[in-house]
Amino acid sequence: MGSATETFYDVIRRQGITRRSFVKFCNLTAASLGLGPVAATEMARALETKPRIPVIWMHGLECTCCSESFIRSAHPLVKDVVLSMVSLDYDDTLMAAAGHQADEILQETREKYKGGYILAVEGNPPLNEDGMYCIDGGRPFVEKLREMAGDAMAVIAWGACASWGCVQAAKPNPTQAVPIDKVIRDKPIIKVPGCPPIAEVMTGVISYIVTFGKMPELDRQGRPKMFYSQRIHDKCYRRPHFDAGQFVESWDDDSARKGYCLYKVGCKGPTTYNACSTVRWNGGVSFPIQSGHGCIGCSEEGFWDKGSFYDRLTTIRQFGVEATADQIGLAAAGAVVAGVAVHTAATAVKRLTSKHDHHRRNEPHDQQ
Amino acid sequence: MAHDAKMLTGVMDASDDVIVTGPSIYVYEAPVRLWHWGNALCITILAVTGYFIGSPPPTMPGEASGSFLFGYIRFAHFAAGQVLAVAFLARILWAFWGNKYSRQIFYLPVWEKTWWRGVLREARWYLFLEKEPYKYIGHNPLAHTAMFAMFTLFNLGMIITGFALYSEGAGRDSWPAKLFGWVFDIWPNSQDVHTLHHLGMWVIVIFAIIHIYAAVREDIMSRQTMISTMISGERQFRDEREG
Numbered sequence: 001m002g003s004a005t006e007t008f009y010d011v012i013r014r015q016g017i018t019r020r021s022f023v024k025f026c027n028l029t030a031a032s033l034g035l036g037p038v039a040a041t042e043m044a045r046a047l048e049t050k051p052r053i054p055v056i057w058m059h060g061l062e063c064t065c066c067s068e069s070f071i072r073s074a075h076p077l078v079k080d081v082v083l084s085m086v087s088l089d090y091d092d093t094l095m096a097a098a099g100h101q102a103d104e105i106l107q108e109t110r111e112k113y114k115g116g117y118i119l120a121v122e123g124n125p126p127l128n129e130d131g132m133y134c135i136d137g138g139r140p141f142v143e144k145l146r147e148m149a150g151d152a153m154a155v156i157a158w159g160a161c162a163s164w165g166c167v168q169a170a171k172p173n174p175t176q177a178v179p180i181d182k183v184i185r186d187k188p189i190i191k192v193p194g195c196p197p198i199a200e201v202m203t204g205v206i207s208y209i210v211t212f213g214k215m216p217e218l219d220r221q222g223r224p225k226m227f228y229s230q231r232i233h234d235k236c237y238r239r240p241h242f243d244a245g246q247f248v249e250s251w252d253d254d255s256a257r258k259g260y261c262l263y264k265v266g267c268k269g270p271t272t273y274n275a276c277s278t279v280r281w282n283g284g285v286s287f288p289i290q291s292g293h294g295c296i297g298c299s300e301e302g303f304w305d306k307g308s309f310y311d312r313l314t315t316i317r318q319f320g321v322e323a324t325a326d327q328i329g330l331a332a333a334g335a336v337v338a339g340v341a342v343h344t345a346a347t348a349v350k351r352l353t354s355k356h357d358h359h360r361r362n363e364p365h366d367q368q
Numbered sequence: 369m370a371h372d373a374k375m376l377t378g379v380m381d382a383s384d385d386v387i388v389t390g391p392s393i394y395v396y397e398a399p400v401r402l403w404h405w406g407n408a409l410c411i412t413i414l415a416v417t418g419y420f421i422g423s424p425p426p427t428m429p430g431e432a433s434g435s436f437l438f439g440y441i442r443f444a445h446f447a448a449g450q451v452l453a454v455a456f457l458a459r460i461l462w463a464f465w466g467n468k469y470s471r472q473i474f475y476l477p478v479w480e481k482t483w484w485r486g487v488l489r490e491a492r493w494y495l496f497l498e499k500e501p502y503k504y505i506g507h508n509p510l511a512h513t514a515m516f517a518m519f520t521l522f523n524l525g526m527i528i529t530g531f532a533l534y535s536e537g538a539g540r541d542s543w544p545a546k547l548f549g550w551v552f553d554i555w556p557n558s559q560d561v562h563t564l565h566h567l568g569m570w571v572i573v574i575f576a577i578i579h580i581y582a583a584v585r586e587d588i589m590s591r592q593t594m595i596s597t598m599i600s601g602e603r604q605f606r607d608e609r610e611g
Contacts, residue, residue, distance in 0.1 A: 164556075219540060220549055221556055229540045245428040245437035255427050264424055270536075271559040301556035313422065314563040325563050326422065329570025336574045340581045343494075347585060350496055 008210065009048040011084045022047075029211065043211055052084075053210055054109055054117040056148060057091035060141045061134050061168045061177050062123025065196040066159040067093050073199035074283035081203045085210045089117070103137050106144070110151045118209065119152035121145065121162045125183055126175035133175035142183060149184040154215055156190045156205065157181070160298060163193035163222075170304035181222070188215055191222040193274075195298035200279050201227045221301075223273065232269035232295050235277040238262070256292060266310035267294030274299040391608075393505055395469050396601040399462045403455055404598055407519075410452040411572060417445035418569050446534060453527045469506040473515040483509050503591050503605055511582070518575050522568070529565045533558065 131140030307315025
C-alpha cells in the first residue's frame with residue numbers, strides 16, 4: 001500500500017472535486033473551528049503538501065462495536081475518511097488482505113513510516129498468563145501492541161475498552177484486561193471513550209489530526225476537549241425539567257410520557273462526559289435520553305462496576321453486603337441514635353444511684 | 369458587716385446565703401463562636417439540600433417554565449457550601465490572631481503523654497469507669513480529637529469534593545476545575561466522588577447526633593459549663609478542686 005505518499009489534495013482532485021470547492025471546504029472548516037482567515041490558507045497548504053497519514057487499526061479484546069459505529073459516520077462520511085483523508089493501511093476487520101499478507105503490512109508500515117503513523121487501538125490487552133487470553137496472528141496481542149506503539153507518532157484509544165477497560169476488565173477481571181495506557185507509556189494517547197464512541201466523534205478526531213497535523217487539546221483524563229468537556233446533563237434537552245424538579249418516577253408514569261427528567265430513575269447524564277446530547281447518534285437522529293431511557297454512563301471509567309444502571313449512587317460492597325450510601329448512612333445513624341439512647345439511660349441510672357448532691361459540689365471531695 | 373465584702377466575690381440568694389462561684393475564663397472569642405454557629409447553620413442547610421439533591425422531592429406539577437424548585441435547592445446547597453468554605457479559611461486565619469484555644473482544632477498534640485492520658489481518661493469517663501471527668505479550659509482531649517477529625521480533616525475533604533463536583537457544572541475552564549480538578553485524577557468517574565460526598569453527609573449527621581448529645585450530657589454531668597460557653601465564650605467551673 002504505497003499510496004500513503006499521496007496528499008489529501010491529490011486524492012480529492014482525482015475524485016473530481018474542483019480546486020474552488022477545496023478552498024471553500026478549507027474556509028468553512030476554519031470558520032467552524034473558530035479560526036481566522038489565515039488558518040484557511042494554512043489548512044489548504046497543509047492538505048496540499050502533507051502526505052496522508054498512515055493509520056494502523058488494531059483489535060484486542062473487544063466486540064467490534066467501535067468499528068460498527070465508525071463505519072456509520074455521516075459527517076464526514078466514513079468512506080471519505082478511509083479513502084481520502086487518511087491512509088488506513090491496516091484494519092484486520094475491514095481490509096481485504098488476510099493472514100501473512102496482512103501481518104506483513106504491519107511490519108512494512110512500522111519500517112517505512114517510523115514515528116509517522118497513527119496507531120488506533122480498539123479493545124485492550126489481557127495481561128494474565130503472559131497475554132495468552134488474546135492471541136492475534138499466533139502471538140499475544142499485548143506483544144504486537146507494544147511493538148506497533150513503539151514506532152507510532154500517536155495512539156488513539158477507541159472506546160471504553162482501550163480507554164478504561166470496559167466489560168472484560170470488570171470485576172473480577174479473570175484475564176486481567178487493562179486499558180492500553182497501562183501498557184503504552186511513552187506515547188501520547190488520545191482516549192475516545194464510549195461503548196461505542198459516537199461515529200462523528202471518531203471521524204472528527206481523525207479529521208482534526210489530519211487537518212492540523214497535531215493532537216487535539218486533551219482534558220486531564222486524556223480525552224479530546226472538543227467532544228468530552230461537558231456532561232450529557234449540561235446539554236440535555238430535558239434539563240429544564242431537572243431544574244424545575246419534574247422527574248420520571250417509574251417507567252410507565254405520566255411524567256415518563258411527558259418526557260420529564262430521568263434523574264430519579266438513575267440517569268447517569270450528570271456524571272458522564274460525552275457528546276451524545278449534542279451530536280446524537282445515527283446521523284443526529286436520537287440518543288438514549290431522547291428515547292426515554294437514562295444514560296448508563298458508558299464512556300465513564302469502570303462503568304460496569306458502579307452498581308445498577310438505574311442508581312445514581314455507586315453500590316458499595318463491603319463484607320459481602322451490598323448497599324447504597326443512603327442505606328449504610330441510615331443504618332449507621334440509627335445505630336448511633338440507639339447507642340446515644342442507651343448511654344443516656346446508663347447516665348441517668350448512674351446519676352440517680354450515686355445521688356450527687358448539688359450543694360456539696362464546692363466542698364472538698366473525699367478520695368476518688 | 370463582713371457580708372458586704374463577701375458580695376464582691378459571691379452571689380446572694382433570697383435567704384441571704386452567700387455562695388462563692390467558681391472562676392470564669394474567656395475561652396471562645398467572638399470569631400470562634402460566630403464560626404461555630406455559622407457552620408452549624410451551613411451544615412444544616414447543606415445536609416438537608418444535599419439529601420434532596422440525592423433523592424429529589426416528588427415531581428412538580430405544571431410547565432417546566434413555571435417552577436425552579438430543584439434549581440433553588442441546588443443554589444442553596446452551592447451557596448451554603450461556598451459560605452462554609454470561606455468561613456473555614458477565615459477560621460484558619462483567626463488561628464493566627466486568636467488565643468491558644470482557637471488553634472486547638474487544627475492539630476493534635478500526639479507528642480504529649482499527658483494528652484494521651486487525657487484521651488484515655490475521657491474515654492473511661494464515657495464508659496462509666498471514672499467517677500468524674502477532669503476539668504478543661506478548652507476542649508477535653510477526646511473532644512479535641514473529634515473536632516480535629518471533623519473540622520480540620522473531614523471538613524476539608526467535604527469542601528474539596530464539593531468544589532470538585534461543583535466544577536463539573538461550572539465548566540472545565542472555571543477556577544473550581546483548575547483548583548480541584550485533581551480529585552478526578554484519583555477517582556476518574558465522578559460518580560464515585562458523588563458517592564463519597566454523599567456518604568460524608570451521613571458522617572456529618574452521625575457527628576451532629578454525638579456532638580449535641582455530648583454537649584448536653586457534659587453540661588449536666590461535668591464540672592464545667594458547655595453550651596453557654598459557646599454562646600458567651602465564658603467557661604465557668606462548678607468547683608475549685610484540682611484536676
